[in-house]
Amino acid sequence: MAGPDTKTTILDAAEALFAEQGYDAASLRELTRRAGVNLAAVNYHFGGKEKLAMAVLARTIAPINAERARRLEALPVRATTADVVRAFVEPAFPTNANCTAGHIAPARDFCRMFGRLMVDQPPFLRLFLAEQFRDLGLRFEARLRQSLPRHDAATVWWRMHFLAGAMAHTLHSADGLAHLTAGLCDATDVDAVVEQLVAFAAAGISAPPLPAAKKRRAAAPATERRARSRR
Amino acid sequence: MAGPDTKTTILDAAEALFAEQGYDAASLRELTRRAGVNLAAVNYHFGGKEKLAMAVLARTIAPINAERARRLEALPVRATTADVVRAFVEPAFPTNANCTAGHIAPARDFCRMFGRLMVDQPPFLRLFLAEQFRDLGLRFEARLRQSLPRHDAATVWWRMHFLAGAMAHTLHSADGLAHLTAGLCDATDVDAVVEQLVAFAAAGISAPPLPAAKKRRAAAPATERRARSRR
DNA sequence: GTCTATAGGGGGATAGAC
DNA sequence: GTCTATCCCCCTATAGAC
Numbered sequence: 001m002a003g004p005d006t007k008t009t010i011l012d013a014a015e016a017l018f019a020e021q022g023y024d025a026a027s028l029r030e031l032t033r034r035a036g037v038n039l040a041a042v043n044y045h046f047g048g049k050e051k052l053a054m055a056v057l058a059r060t061i062a063p064i065n066a067e068r069a070r071r072l073e074a075l076p077v078r079a080t081t082a083d084v085v086r087a088f089v090e091p092a093f094p095t096n097a098n099c100t101a102g103h104i105a106p107a108r109d110f111c112r113m114f115g116r117l118m119v120d121q122p123p124f125l126r127l128f129l130a131e132q133f134r135d136l137g138l139r140f141e142a143r144l145r146q147s148l149p150r151h152d153a154a155t156v157w158w159r160m161h162f163l164a165g166a167m168a169h170t171l172h173s174a175d176g177l178a179h180l181t182a183g184l185c186d187a188t189d190v191d192a193v194v195e196q197l198v199a200f201a202a203a204g205i206s207a208p209p210l211p212a213a214k215k216r217r218a219a220a221p222a223t224e225r226r227a228r229s230r231r
Numbered sequence: 232m233a234g235p236d237t238k239t240t241i242l243d244a245a246e247a248l249f250a251e252q253g254y255d256a257a258s259l260r261e262l263t264r265r266a267g268v269n270l271a272a273v274n275y276h277f278g279g280k281e282k283l284a285m286a287v288l289a290r291t292i293a294p295i296n297a298e299r300a301r302r303l304e305a306l307p308v309r310a311t312t313a314d315v316v317r318a319f320v321e322p323a324f325p326t327n328a329n330c331t332a333g334h335i336a337p338a339r340d341f342c343r344m345f346g347r348l349m350v351d352q353p354p355f356l357r358l359f360l361a362e363q364f365r366d367l368g369l370r371f372e373a374r375l376r377q378s379l380p381r382h383d384a385a386t387v388w389w390r391m392h393f394l395a396g397a398m399a400h401t402l403h404s405a406d407g408l409a410h411l412t413a414g415l416c417d418a419t420d421v422d423a424v425v426e427q428l429v430a431f432a433a434a435g436i437s438a439p440p441l442p443a444a445k446k447r448r449a450a451a452p453a454t455e456r457r458a459r460s461r462r
Numbered sequence: 463g464t465c466t467a468t469a470g471g472g473g474g475a476t477a478g479a480c
Numbered sequence: 481g482t483c484t485a486t487c488c489c490c491c492t493a494t495a496g497a498c
Contacts, residue, residue, distance in 0.1 A: 005464085022352060024255035027491065038465055043493060045463095106236070110270035119350045119400070121253060130411065154415050158427045161408045161416075165400025166393035169350070176390045178362065180368070185388050195441050196389045210426055237481080258473065269483055274475060276481095 007045050009035050012108065014056045019112035019172075023053055023120045054128050057117055060110040061105045061132050067091035072139060081147045082202035088140055089167060090202065093194050116173025118164075144205060151209050158204040170197060238276050240266050243339065250343035250403075254284055254351045285359050288348055291341040292363050298322035303370060312378045312410045313433035317425075319371055320398060320432065324425050332423075335440045346403025375436060382440050390436040401428060 004012075013035035017026045028049055032039045046052040047102065071087035090097065094111060098104045117125060137160065144156050174187035235243075244266035250256045259280055263270045276441035277283040302318035322329065325342060329335040348356060366390065375387050418424065 017363060022253070022351075024253065024257065025353070028493090029491075039492090040465070040494080041463085049492070074331070116352070119403070119406075121251075121347070122256070122407070126407070130407075134411070152381035154412070154417075155427070157408060157412050158417050159431050160426070161401065161405070162397035162428060162431050166396040169396025169399065170393065172350070173352075174392075176357070176361070177388060181366070181388050184385050185392075186385075192441075193389070196386070197393060199438050200390050200435035201395050204431035207430050207434035210423075210430060259475090260473075269481095270474090271476080271483070272481085280474070 004021055006037055006041055009037055010042060010045060010052070011056055014052055015113045018053065018056060019109045019116055023125065028052075050122075050124050050184060052115065052183060053125065056113065057125075057128065057132075060114055060133075064091045065132065065136055067098075067103050069134060069139070072143060073145070080202075081144060081206045082198060084140065084143045084147055085163070085202045085205065086198045088163075089198055090194055092167065093190050094173065095194055097191075110157055112172050115168045115170070118168040119172070139166075148206060155209045156205070162204065163201045166197065166201065176214070193204050202218045237268055237272055241273060241276060241283070242287055244291060245283055245290075246344045247340045249284065249287060250340045250347055254353055254356065259283075269273055278395055281353075281451060283356050284348065284356065287344065288356075288359065288363075291345055295322045296363065296367055298329075298334050299367060300370070303374060307375070310374070310378060310439045311433075314374060315371065315374045315378055316394070316433045316436065317429045319394075320429055322399065323402065323427055324421050326422050326425055328422075343403050345403070346399045349399040350403070378436060387436070387439045390432075390438075393435065396434045397428065397432065 010031070013031050014026075017031050017034065020026070029039060032042060034179050041050055042049070045140070046055055048204070068088055068091050071091065072084070075083055075087060081176065091103070092114070094104050140155065141156055141160060143149060144160070147151065170193065173187075174193060177185045178187040241262070244262050245257075246414055248262050248265065249298055251257075259273050260270060263273060273280070275285055277286055299322045302322065303315070306314055306318060322334070323345070325335050335341070350361065372384065372391065375384060375391070376384065379387070401424065405416075405424060408416050409418040
């Protein structure tokens with residue numbers, strides 16, 4: 001009998017089902033059927049569907065954020081932007097190193113679940129995730145600005161936002177890209193994906209800040225574009 | 232009576248409701264209640280909830296993709312990466328120019344709807360969106376590689392994928408960032424947001440391709456790695 | 463702790479009158 | 481084209497036996 005306890009069994013099944021279908025479309029009936037536990041067990045152990053979703057997320061987020069904080073602390077004073085980005089991105093992916101180091105369970109489906117629920121928008125999930133990330137976000141913003149002294153805060157926040165979107169999309173549907181490109185892009189090589197994302201985001205965040213947008217006029221004279229901009 | 236026909240009324244209400252709640256959570260009952268039309272009208276005019284969602288998306292995507300194709304054609308031979316990125320990004324946002332040019336109706340809520348349904352994952356939506364984007368994706372990939380002759384195809388596809396994630400996240404929840412930063416980032420200045428996204432993505436896509444990753448050291452002392460940076 | 467049974471409330475779709 | 485009424489499905493949550 002390979003038997004983790006009921007609570008863990010439910011968490012594992014919820015992770016897989018939320019990954020596939022998102023919060024709203026996933027039903028407790030299918031979940032408990034797959035897990036081989038009774039329907040009522042979810043309410044007994046977690047107190048409802050919403051609390052189950054938060055428990056699933058917390059189980060994944062807590063060790064990831066702890067690792068992010070640890071790496072952030074460990075960065076040298078003059079760390080590059082790429083170092084800071086890596087400290088944020090790498091702990092969220094099941095790389096070989098993360099799996100052997102143990103702070104991520106390799107077999108689980110947390111990856112797609114995480115990316116999926118990050119963009120799912122039931123109000124309680126928005127609030128829960130915002131709360132989980134607020135402190136860490138502030139610390140990363142500060143670190144990024146250390147490495148990019150000429151960047152203003154708003155620019156750094158916008159670019160962190162872009163990174164979050166790229167990361168969520170990659171966590172959740174990298175296999176979609178593999179399919180679209182007929183295997184040219186290999187989503188199973190997690191280490192390579194992380195390297196790509198870090199390189200992309202570090203370069204994007206490091207891009208020169210926009211000229212204060214007062215009379216912004218985009219750079220190159222393409223055939224015809226940008227009649228003007230206001231403000 | 233300022234009266235668009237029933238079909239348009241339903242499309243507008245669906246756009247708003249899908250934007251708020253996503254496909255699964257939105258119900259036809261609430262939708263028809265808000266629109267002030269009868270519940271049965273949805274099935275009469277569209278043939279079901281799935282077909283309604285595709286109609287809502289098609290109404291938004293068709294003019295956006297037409298504009299993208301037009302701008303892509305109009306690019307000079309030696310267009311920069313930023314030009315190509317801009318041709319992809321700008322038509323999807325309700326900038327002042329797009330609204331006055333008329334290919335986007337400014338008052339509508341297509342922005343959040345589009346970003347929301349782009350990451351929603353009912354199978355029929357995945358297929359529908361993939362079909363809508365395949366051709367255009369191929370043309371953008373070709374153009375990007377023209378501007379970046381040293382980039383291999385897989386690298387360009389990965390970075391287009393990151394751009395898609397950043398764009399979807401921005402379309403759907405830019406206001407979340409405005410809230411998180413207490414107004415420091417202004418999501419209502421669409422032109423500025425587009426400039427930020429173009430600058431970020433152009434720099435990210437232009438980053439040097441990774442060294443072939445043959446013997447990338449995936450392992451390293453797991454406890455304390457990455458003391459240094461590569462460049 | 464675990465199960466069965468059921469309460470109680472949606473949901474999408476459709477038939478048929480108007 | 482539009483409306484009412486209804487079918488039949490599935491959902492979450494809970495009460496109460498074991």
